[in-house]
Amino acid sequence: xxxxxxxxxxxxxxxxxxxxxxxxxxxxxxxxxxxxxxxxxxxxxxxxxxxxxxxxxxxxxxxxxxxxxxxxxxxxxxxxxxxxxxxxxxxxxxxxxxxxxxxxxxxxxxxxxxxxxxxxxxxxxxxxxxxxxxxxxxxxxxxxxxxxxxxxxxxxxxxxxxxxxxxxxxxxxxxxxxxxxxxxxxxxxxxxxxxxxxxxxxxxxxxxxxxxxxxxxxxxxxxxxxxxxxxxxxxxxxxxxxxxxxxxxxxxxxxxxxxxxxxxxxxxxxxxxxxxxxx
Amino acid sequence: xxxxxxxxxxxxxxxxxxxxxxxxxxxxxxxxxxxxxxxxxxxxxxxxxxxxxxxxxxxxxxxxxx
Numbered sequence: 001x002x003x004x005x006x007x008x009x010x011x012x013x014x015x016x017x018x019x020x021x022x023x024x025x026x027x028x029x030x031x032x033x034x035x036x037x038x039x040x041x042x043x044x045x046x047x048x049x050x051x052x053x054x055x056x057x058x059x060x061x062x063x064x065x066x067x068x069x070x071x072x073x074x075x076x077x078x079x080x081x082x083x084x085x086x087x088x089x090x091x092x093x094x095x096x097x098x099x100x101x102x103x104x105x106x107x108x109x110x111x112x113x114x115x116x117x118x119x120x121x122x123x124x125x126x127x128x129x130x131x132x133x134x135x136x137x138x139x140x141x142x143x144x145x146x147x148x149x150x151x152x153x154x155x156x157x158x159x160x161x162x163x164x165x166x167x168x169x170x171x172x173x174x175x176x177x178x179x180x181x182x183x184x185x186x187x188x189x190x191x192x193x194x195x196x197x198x199x200x201x202x203x204x205x206x207x208x209x210x211x212x213x214x215x216x217x218x219x220x221x222x223x224x225x226x227x228x229x230x231x232x233x234x235x236x237x238x239x240x241x242x243x244x245x246x247x248x249x250x251x252x253x254x255x256x257x258x259x260x261x262x263x264x265x266x267x268x269x270x271x272x273x274x275x276x277x278x279x
Numbered sequence: 280x281x282x283x284x285x286x287x288x289x290x291x292x293x294x295x296x297x298x299x300x301x302x303x304x305x306x307x308x309x310x311x312x313x314x315x316x317x318x319x320x321x322x323x324x325x326x327x328x329x330x331x332x333x334x335x336x337x338x339x340x341x342x343x344x345x
Contacts (some may be wrong), residue, residue, distance in 0.1 A: 042345030052343070070285040070337065077307035078340050095344050108319045109339045112310035180345070210344075230345025246294025 016225075028226055031118070031150045031171040033089070037061045038206065038220070039250045040091070041243070042230025049083045051239050056085060058245035060231065062088040067096070068106050069114075071173055091152070095122035098133070100140035107144055119144065120174070120207075120228075121153040124171055130180040136159045138168060145169035149267065154207050162275055166202055173202060175227065177219055178209025181231040185191040185215035189222055196223030213249030220253025221261065280332035291330070298325040301338065311340045 028035040046052035046061045056064065062086060092110035097103035100123060107119040123140055125133035132155045141151045146169055148185065153165050158177035165173050175195065178184035186192060187209065195204060206219040208226040216227050227250055236242030281290050284304065295303065297313055297320055313320045314337040320328050330336070 043343040044299065044345045046343065047332060065345055068339050069342040071306050071311060071340045073285060073287060073289075073304060075305040077305070081310055081342065090341075092341065093344055105317060105319075106339075109337070110310075110341075111311050111315055112321065113318050113339065142292055176281070212328040228345075257340040264332070 024114075026258070030205075030226070031043070035062050035089075035226075035246070037063075037250075038226040038254055039216075040065065040226055040228040041233060042228070043067075043080070043084065045234035046239065047169050047234075050054075053083060053085070053231055054236070054238040055233050055243040056065065056088070056239045057243075057249065060247040062087065063091055065091045065093050067093055068110050072110050089118070090114060091118050091120050092116070094122045094140075095124075096135075097123050098125075099123065100136040103136070103140045104143055107140075107149060111149070112211070117148055118150045119152065130260065132156055132176070134158070138164055141165055141168045141170055152205065157188050159191070159195050162195055162199060162202065162204075166199070171203060172205055172225070173199075174205045174207035176208040177206050177215065178211075180208045182209055183211025183215075183232055183235075184209055185211050186218050186222070189218065192219065192222045192224065216246055216249040217253035218258070220250055221256045223257050224253075226250075256271045258268065280330075282330060282333065285337055292326045295325055295330045297328045297330060297336075300330050300336070301325070306338050307340060311338055313338050 014057045027040045030111040037060045037261050039059055039061045040063045041271050043052060043055060084134045092114055094103040096104055103121060103123045110119060111117060121137060121141055123136040125131050137155050141153050144151045149228045152172050152174055153170050154174045154176065155161050155165065162173045162175065175176050175192065177186045203225045205226045205228055206224040210227060210229045210232045212218050219227055229246065233239050233243045233246060281288055300322065315324065316335050327330060
């Protein structure tokens with residue numbers, strides 16, 4: 001299923017929503033490749049393959065992340081990748097790596113196995129918070145870029161680190177909204193806003209921490225170019241329905257960002273004319 | 280000889296190539312990658328790369344993740 005174009009209208013309870021968004025081409029460009037959706041989703045934690053497939057389709061996403069892992073030695077040869085839509089771009093990650101060397105090895109293996117230069121670079125600093133080790137991430141990014149990888153780095157929402165990662169040759173940066181799998185939503189909206197304003201030409205993908213669609217909308221309203229999420233959909237009571245909600249939220253947030261929000265005011269500003277009201 | 284295969288000790292007899300090792304342990308061949316002593320071995324080299332005693336071999340595939 002393509003991005004939730006709403007062309008034929010969808011039913012939300014009893015109302016038919018017919019929002020035409022085809023008039024506004026807004027392709028997401030990343031490292032020279034165009035994507036219809038600004039939602040990138042994970043493949044972990046789903047309760048079944050069927051549930052994952054339904055959620056993926058509902059999300060409208062055209063890129064999914066997968067993790068690199070040891071092949072079990074029990075003789076089973078089923079491939080997890082067989083459960084992914086062939087239309088989706090597969091983005092391998094280096095999850096579970098705690099230093100640059102480990103992440104580099106993982107990236108090289110992923111490239112060999114999938115014949116893709118794309119890698120979601122993730123170097124974790126500690127097992128409780130799963131917060132990124134920015135120093136090791138940058139070190140790994142420099143080496144991998146030098147080896148021709150398209151490096152998409154997960155990192156703390158820090159402007160200076162974003163600049164260093166971009167200078168290292170990463171085509172995008174992926175600041176966290178909150179710790180992985182926490183569902184806390186955007187913890188530092190000011191950081192994301194500053195990053196957007198100071199790096200107007202950079203591709204910023206918010207990665208990790210989204211819990212509900214409003215979190216996704218907030219990140220997009222702040223100017224993120226895309227969002228990567230996994231747990232918020234996979235752990236939802238109804239993953240498919242939540243994927244639909246996230247799909248809509250990402251589009252709503254994007255349209256709001258492009259629209260330009262009204263200024264915040266401390267005091268009221270009347271919507272109806274005061275002059276001419278009967279007395 | 281004894282090797283470490285995906286972190287587990289495994290005994291093998293005779294001289295094996297990586298390709299034969301993968302067959303021997305009935306490991307998947309599609310969309311996997313092999314690392315021998317921390318260096319990736321390209322698929323085209325599986326047939327010609329010999330396994331030696333105490334080699335550390337990693338064979339990876341893909342699983343769900345975020």
